[in-house]
Amino acid sequence: MTAQQLLTGNAAAAWGARLADADYIPAFPITPQTEIIELLAQWSAHGEVPARFVTLDSEHSMLTAAGAAAAAGARVFTATSSQGLLYGCEVLYTIAGWRVPLVLVNVSRALASPITLEADHNDILAARDTGFLQIHAETCQEIVDSILMGYRLAEDEQVMVPVLVNLDGFTLSFTREPVTLPSPAAVAEFLPAYHPRHAYIRGDKPMAQGTAVLGGAPYSYFRYQQQRAQDNALTIHQTIAEEFALRFGRRYDLVESFQLDDADYVLVMSNAFASKGKAMVQWWRTQGRKVGLLRLRVVRPFPGAAIAAALVGRKAVAVFDQNIAPGSGGILYPEIAAALYHEPRRPPLLSVIGGLGGKDISAGEFEAVFQHLERIASGTTVIGPLLLYTQQERDRVRTLLQIAGKELSA
Amino acid sequence: MLRIRFHGRGGQGMKTASRILGSAGFHAGWIVQDSPVYGAERRGAPMSAFTRLAREPIRERGVIASPDLVVIADETLLADLAAQPLLGCDTRSTVLMNTRKQSAELSPLGAVSREAIFAADFTALALETTQSLASLSVALGVAAARLLGLSLSEALAGVTDELSPHLSAERQAKNVALAQVAYARAEGWPIIQERQTTDSPTLVTLVEVAFDPPTVAAPSIYAISNSPERKTGNWRQFRPVLHAELCTRCWICFVRCPEAAIALDAHDYPVVDYDQCKGCLLCVHECPTHAFTAEQEVR
Numbered sequence: 001m002t003a004q005q006l007l008t009g010n011a012a013a014a015w016g017a018r019l020a021d022a023d024y025i026p027a028f029p030i031t032p033q034t035e036i037i038e039l040l041a042q043w044s045a046h047g048e049v050p051a052r053f054v055t056l057d058s059e060h061s062m063l064t065a066a067g068a069a070a071a072a073g074a075r076v077f078t079a080t081s082s083q084g085l086l087y088g089c090e091v092l093y094t095i096a097g098w099r100v101p102l103v104l105v106n107v108s109r110a111l112a113s114p115i116t117l118e119a120d121h122n123d124i125l126a127a128r129d130t131g132f133l134q135i136h137a138e139t140c141q142e143i144v145d146s147i148l149m150g151y152r153l154a155e156d157e158q159v160m161v162p163v164l165v166n167l168d169g170f171t172l173s174f175t176r177e178p179v180t181l182p183s184p185a186a187v188a189e190f191l192p193a194y195h196p197r198h199a200y201i202r203g204d205k206p207m208a209q210g211t212a213v214l215g216g217a218p219y220s221y222f223r224y225q226q227q228r229a230q231d232n233a234l235t236i237h238q239t240i241a242e243e244f245a246l247r248f249g250r251r252y253d254l255v256e257s258f259q260l261d262d263a264d265y266v267l268v269m270s271n272a273f274a275s276k277g278k279a280m281v282q283w284w285r286t287q288g289r290k291v292g293l294l295r296l297r298v299v300r301p302f303p304g305a306a307i308a309a310a311l312v313g314r315k316a317v318a319v320f321d322q323n324i325a326p327g328s329g330g331i332l333y334p335e336i337a338a339a340l341y342h343e344p345r346r347p348p349l350l351s352v353i354g355g356l357g358g359k360d361i362s363a364g365e366f367e368a369v370f371q372h373l374e375r376i377a378s379g380t381t382v383i384g385p386l387l388l389y390t391q392q393e394r395d396r397v398r399t400l401l402q403i404a405g406k407e408l409s410a
Numbered sequence: 411m412l413r414i415r416f417h418g419r420g421g422q423g424m425k426t427a428s429r430i431l432g433s434a435g436f437h438a439g440w441i442v443q444d445s446p447v448y449g450a451e452r453r454g455a456p457m458s459a460f461t462r463l464a465r466e467p468i469r470e471r472g473v474i475a476s477p478d479l480v481v482i483a484d485e486t487l488l489a490d491l492a493a494q495p496l497l498g499c500d501t502r503s504t505v506l507m508n509t510r511k512q513s514a515e516l517s518p519l520g521a522v523s524r525e526a527i528f529a530a531d532f533t534a535l536a537l538e539t540t541q542s543l544a545s546l547s548v549a550l551g552v553a554a555a556r557l558l559g560l561s562l563s564e565a566l567a568g569v570t571d572e573l574s575p576h577l578s579a580e581r582q583a584k585n586v587a588l589a590q591v592a593y594a595r596a597e598g599w600p601i602i603q604e605r606q607t608t609d610s611p612t613l614v615t616l617v618e619v620a621f622d623p624p625t626v627a628a629p630s631i632y633a634i635s636n637s638p639e640r641k642t643g644n645w646r647q648f649r650p651v652l653h654a655e656l657c658t659r660c661w662i663c664f665v666r667c668p669e670a671a672i673a674l675d676a677h678d679y680p681v682v683d684y685d686q687c688k689g690c691l692l693c694v695h696e697c698p699t700h701a702f703t704a705e706q707e708v709r
């Protein structure tokens with residue numbers, strides 16, 4: 001067993017690429033992701049990583065290069081964040097359509113405007129429908145492991161679509177915690193060299209990729225195939241998860257159940273703030289309150305059946321969205337509601353929006369959410385979306401608005 | 411769990427201090443989490459960093475609201491609304507302060523008891539031993555390690571982990587020497603114990619978010635030209651001091667000052683606005699006749 005070491009989320013992501021023995025790494029900097037490509041650049045310059053490291057002029061070019069290299073049969077790694085992911089978003093759809101199996105890491109950072117640096121998930125969820133698979137990590141360990149599992153999943157002939165691995169800016173990217181790095185030899189056994197069977201452009205093997213189709217039916221065929229590939233990924237992921245657990249002793253399912261067995265009340269959370277939810281669950285348990293947590297890990301494909309199985313029969317469920325779709329509410333809430341719609345024993349749902357721009361979700365706010373859960377369990381009709389915002393925060397923001405010269409009503 | 415919050419200004423090394431403490435704790439067998447938080451990278455601007463040491467996996471993330479130990483690298487942060495280093499401190503919190511004052515001279519620090527305030531001039535220790543203010547990270551990281559009951563060898567292992575990838579052997583040796591001095595300085599201070607009970611969550615009042623007109627709700631700033639009200643003079647660690655007898659009135663400092671904190675007097679000599687000067691020392695480096703010197707701030 002390899003010893004643990006302290007690694008930031010960004011370092012863990014770079015190690016994921018290194019252990020996966022990526023062939024090609026196109027790069028463009030953006031806070032809070034830049035450390036990933038800095039570390040890979042350093043390793044590449046010192047010959048510690050054999051990959052070809054190339055800096056591009058934008059995320060759009062970077063992702064185009066990534067897709068093109070993957071179409072030539074290379075194992076490709078790259079990383080971005082926030083505005084960068086959005087700038088490259090057009091290319092995400094394009095290369096997912098090429099069915100090339102690269103891994104892209106996104107370090108979540110809230111979107112402008114106003115501009116900020118800390119995390120929420122409007123960036124990664126803007127890429128929700130691109131055709132990429134999405135794995136959302138809670139810990140630095142899970143980042144390394146998800147990149148390795150991500151390549152296995154992406155390169156499986158039953159799947160063959162690119163993967164986005166998400167980690168939160170600051171709360172993971174700059175946070176060190178103990179990580180066990182698997183040995184390169186063990187990783188090589190788990191993740192053998194990639195031998196492309198459908199995408200292998202070479203001078204002596206010419207082909208056309210991503211060709212134009214007109215008339216609708218051919219287009220529909222190729223789009224439906226992306227849907228079927230994602231369907232397959234649900235099953236293939238579990239096979240890979242079992243093998244990963246056997247080899248490395250860490251088990252990652254599509255969703256994670258925390259203290260769910262006898263839970264009356266459930267919090268649904270994702271990414272690094274799920275840790276905070278788990279800490280609250282542990283506290284509530286010491287107080288005799290039966291609360292559990294369901295963590296969304298694989299978000300695309302959406303594991304609706306696993307989610308429904310975990311949530312049916314509960315007294316009440318709070319779905320935390322660390323994102324906001326103005327005009328609708330939380331982005332994940334309707335997906336979870338849809339997963340439960342056909343279940344006769346579906347629980348009452350509370351939509352909660354919190355943690356935008358890295359705003360803390362304090363223990364007091366979790367308590368307030370719990371009080372709402374008790375209310376809806378006893379028959380109160382729908383509340384929400386509940387926008388987490390405390391009196392103290394409102395007062396602080398009012399001070400800032402006054403400094404900015406805004407005329408505030410009393 | 412032990413929760414340690416570091417407060418400093420960009421450039422004072424408090425991110426590194428939090429990592430030195432984290433690595434030292436890791437060598438001592440603790441489960442560790444450390445993380446910094448800062449905005450756009452600016453030397454002199456307030457920043458903070460967090461280290462957690464625990465025996466069980468750590469599920470807390472981000473800011474530490476109720477610290478066991480607060481390490482303050484710069485006394486001027488006490489009055490800074492953007493820093494508020496004493497926020498969340500209670501009667502069980504300990505403060506480690508870098509200051510030229512004695513702990514008895516420090517005015518009451520929030521709810522922190524007088525017996526739990528430990529003060530020393532770590533800046534002077536750093537300058538004497540390594541001739542570098544950046545070494546404040548080592549001095550405070552190691553002193554914090556001692557306050558938490560870590561051994562000298564564990565503290566030194568933390569220093570080596572953090573500095574060896576970045577520093578020459580000579581600089582490393584100086585920093586190890588500083589670590590030994592700083593550790594010795596903290597010996598005799600009582601060791602902070604883990605809290606035995608978990609606090610109940612402080613209840614908060616959630617408020618409705620009502621519609622505001624765009625004159626309020628758009629992220630625009632109407633109060634223009636108010637940046638001089640944000641006095642940045644206390645960002646300085648060194649102040650530029652003009653020696654007029656060497657000045658040729660070439661105005662290079664006046665032109666180059668990135669903060670426009672240098673004006674010209676009636677005789678065209680530069681005058682530094684010390685309320686605004688952040689101490690970047692560009693004037694000291696640019697002056698062709700070396701008419702500016704850098705003097706350490708006395709606070």
